[in-house]
Amino acid sequence: MKFIADAMLGKLAKWLRIMGYDCGFVPHDRRDTALMLLEAREPGVILLTRDTRLMAHRDEVRIILFREQRWRDQLRKLLKELALKPDEKDYFTRCTLCNEPLADIPREEVMKAAPARTLEYEYAFSKCPACGQIYWPGTHLDAVKKEIVEIIQGL
Numbered sequence: 469m470k471f472i473a474d475a476m477l478g479k480l481a482k483w484l485r486i487m488g489y490d491c492g493f494v495p496h497d498r499r500d501t502a503l504m505l506l507e508a509r510e511p512g513v514i515l516l517t518r519d520t521r522l523m524a525h526r527d528e529v530r531i532i533l534f535r536e537q538r539w540r541d542q543l544r545k546l547l548k549e550l551a552l553k554p555d556e557k558d559y560f561t562r563c564t565l566c567n568e569p570l571a572d573i574p575r576e577e578v579m580k581a582a583p584a585r586t587l588e589y590e591y592a593f594s595k596c597p598a599c600g601q602i603y604w605p606g607t608h609l610d611a612v613k614k615e616i617v618e619i620i621q622g623l
């Protein structure tokens with residue numbers, strides 16, 4: 469399963485990536501409806517949009533239309549509609565900036581790049597092979613888990 473999120477669903481796309489879901493994002497300046505629809509024709513792809521005009525293509529591609537304005541409500545709707553069960557072990561396995569799966573990297577490699585205080589803890593470090601962003605979820609992971617638990621409880 470792969471998602472393609474429309475330009476108006478940036479925050480939702482970011483959270484889907486945090487949770488480990490494959491979610492492409494089409495920014496406003498690169499929005500090309502024809503191309504987006506073409507990509508959405510691939511098997512297993514679901515187009516996420518707030519644009520009601522795209523519903524004219526619902527016979528060709530799988531589309532989920534969001535009327536919700538807030539990302540938490542959008543995420544709740546998506547989880548419910550697809551009966552998704554987010555798995556904690558998938559959290560922080562994907563770059564939130566470019567959607568690439570992250571690769572584990574040894575602590576030694578980040579010793580210079582990471583702020584000293586993050587090295588005091590037994591964090592697992594990973595890196596995006598595409599943009600080079602280094603991730604160490606650490607305490608942030610607890611906040612994310614809490615947020616997602618609250619969203620799921622609202623279903």
Ligand SMILES: [Zn+2]
Pocket residue numbers: 563564565566567568596597598599600601
């Ligand atoms: Zn990246």
